[in-house]
Amino acid sequence: MSASNKNDSGLLDRYAEVTGREVIHHLQQLAAPLKGAKVVHVNSTREGGGVAEILQKLIPLKRALGIDASWEVINGSPDFYECTKGFHNGLQGMGSPIPKKLLAEYEKINAANAENLRGTLEEADFVVIHDPQPAPLLSHCPARRGRWLWRCHIDASHPYRPVWKYLRQWVIPYDASIFSIPQFAQPLPHPQYIVAPSIDPLSEKNRDLPLAELQTVRERFNLDPALPLMLQVSRYDRFKDPLGVVQACQLAGKLTPLQLVLAGGGASDDPEGEAVLEEVRQAAADDPRIQVLLLPADAHHTINALQRTADIVLQKSIREGFGLTVAEAMWKGKPVIGGDTGGIRLQVFNHYTGFLVRTPEGAALRIRYLLHRRELLKEMGQRAQRFVGENFLITRHLREYLTMLLGLQN
Numbered sequence: 001m002s003a004s005n006k007n008d009s010g011l012l013d014r015y016a017e018v019t020g021r022e023v024i025h026h027l028q029q030l031a032a033p034l035k036g037a038k039v040v041h042v043n044s045t046r047e048g049g050g051v052a053e054i055l056q057k058l059i060p061l062k063r064a065l066g067i068d069a070s071w072e073v074i075n076g077s078p079d080f081y082e083c084t085k086g087f088h089n090g091l092q093g094m095g096s097p098i099p100k101k102l103l104a105e106y107e108k109i110n111a112a113n114a115e116n117l118r119g120t121l122e123e124a125d126f127v128v129i130h131d132p133q134p135a136p137l138l139s140h141c142p143a144r145r146g147r148w149l150w151r152c153h154i155d156a157s158h159p160y161r162p163v164w165k166y167l168r169q170w171v172i173p174y175d176a177s178i179f180s181i182p183q184f185a186q187p188l189p190h191p192q193y194i195v196a197p198s199i200d201p202l203s204e205k206n207r208d209l210p211l212a213e214l215q216t217v218r219e220r221f222n223l224d225p226a227l228p229l230m231l232q233v234s235r236y237d238r239f240k241d242p243l244g245v246v247q248a249c250q251l252a253g254k255l256t257p258l259q260l261v262l263a264g265g266g267a268s269d270d271p272e273g274e275a276v277l278e279e280v281r282q283a284a285a286d287d288p289r290i291q292v293l294l295l296p297a298d299a300h301h302t303i304n305a306l307q308r309t310a311d312i313v314l315q316k317s318i319r320e321g322f323g324l325t326v327a328e329a330m331w332k333g334k335p336v337i338g339g340d341t342g343g344i345r346l347q348v349f350n351h352y353t354g355f356l357v358r359t360p361e362g363a364a365l366r367i368r369y370l371l372h373r374r375e376l377l378k379e380m381g382q383r384a385q386r387f388v389g390e391n392f393l394i395t396r397h398l399r400e401y402l403t404m405l406l407g408l409q410n
């Protein structure tokens with residue numbers, strides 16, 4: 001595939017319609033010295049979760065700017081994913097020791113993936129390794145000629161020490177690390193960059209939708225047009241606190257009529273999803289106002305329509321690297337009631353673009369507060385949309401990436 005062609009300039013034109021032409025010109029200027037540079041991103045799942053969501057959009061845009069960007073996904077085994085879920089939990093401060101057998105599998109799987117990827121990775125100008133799953137690949141590429149970056153998407157502000165101590169050995173040899181907010185940075189012997197994630201305004205998940213399509217989704221899920229809709233979109237993961245959302249809506253619903261949709265799917269690298277989904281189903285079993293949806297990984301249109309139909313979006317996480325779902329909802333003009341944690345704090349400004357909460361009771365209070373102040377709800381949503389437009393679109397993300405790569409270029 002040629003790095004830049006007519007379709008690519010069409011893609012840039014479409015972004016220019018959202019961001020203005022100057023933003024695209026600036027990106028073109030920054031990308032010019034990187035023209036033809038081979039940039040390889042590596043993660044552990046093609047779909048499900050925020051990392052895949054970002055890479056699906058970032059790679060084509062980099063290519064449209066003339067960079068030879070590509071995306072590789074490593075393959076794992078059940079024990080490998082159990083181990084890396086342990087890393088995820090551990091980095092987010094909820095750790096327990098990881099059995100040696102699982103660590104051995106982690107190292108073995110990385111060695112096996114390196115056999116397939118070594119050629120591509122060693123000849124790349126830049127390699128961006130996402131999260132802990134593929135971190136040891138660097139140790140298998142002795143003849144690498146490019147710069148390697150470890151991109152951590154996880155809330156690593158208070159890691160469980162034994163897990164971080166183990167992972168750190170794989171991260172130390174990198175040329176730089178990238179975290180989403182300053183609080184996640186770690187003592188490491190190389191430069192650390194802070195780059196917040198982003199959403200793509202042109203994607204199926206975020207593009208504008210005609211009212212008729214919203215109506216179709218309302219009917220498909222039997223939503224009651226007379227009841228305000230609360231929504232949380234998330235993988236079924238304890239850090240997203242879906243049980244807290246059920247509790248919050250049940251509390252608020254005692255006094256103010258409402259309905260709740262929890263919409264989520266699995267990610268192929270997340271082995272705990274089924275158990276959490278079952279817990280949530282049980283908690284909501286006797287409540288006809290709550291729907292617990294398990295959506296396929298490509299249900300972007302459905303999620304878009306649900307976010308646009310919702311009155312209030314919740315993201316009641318207890319740890320959150322960033323929370324793309326927050327930016328997605330805000331971009332659609334919705335106030336977000338979010339957990340007072342990690343990357344959510346970067347997006348939800350208390351009382352301004354939404355509310356930060358720590359408990360189901362707090363979330364219930366804010367739900368009722370907003371449902372009784374419709375004008376404020378609308379204003380907050382408008383501010384939220386502007387805020388995301390100025391800070392969390394893919395073009396800002398790419399600008400920061402390009403600046404960073406330019407600074408690291410050999």
Ligand code: UDP
Nearest residue numbers: 049050051053234235263264265323324325
């Ligand atoms: N998502 C989705 N389907 C689902 C659940 C989530 O497409 O069933 C998307 C969601 O819209 C968002 C991303 O997956 O774009 C989740 O990213 P986020 O940063 O919120 O959380 P993560 O899953 O990475 O922890």
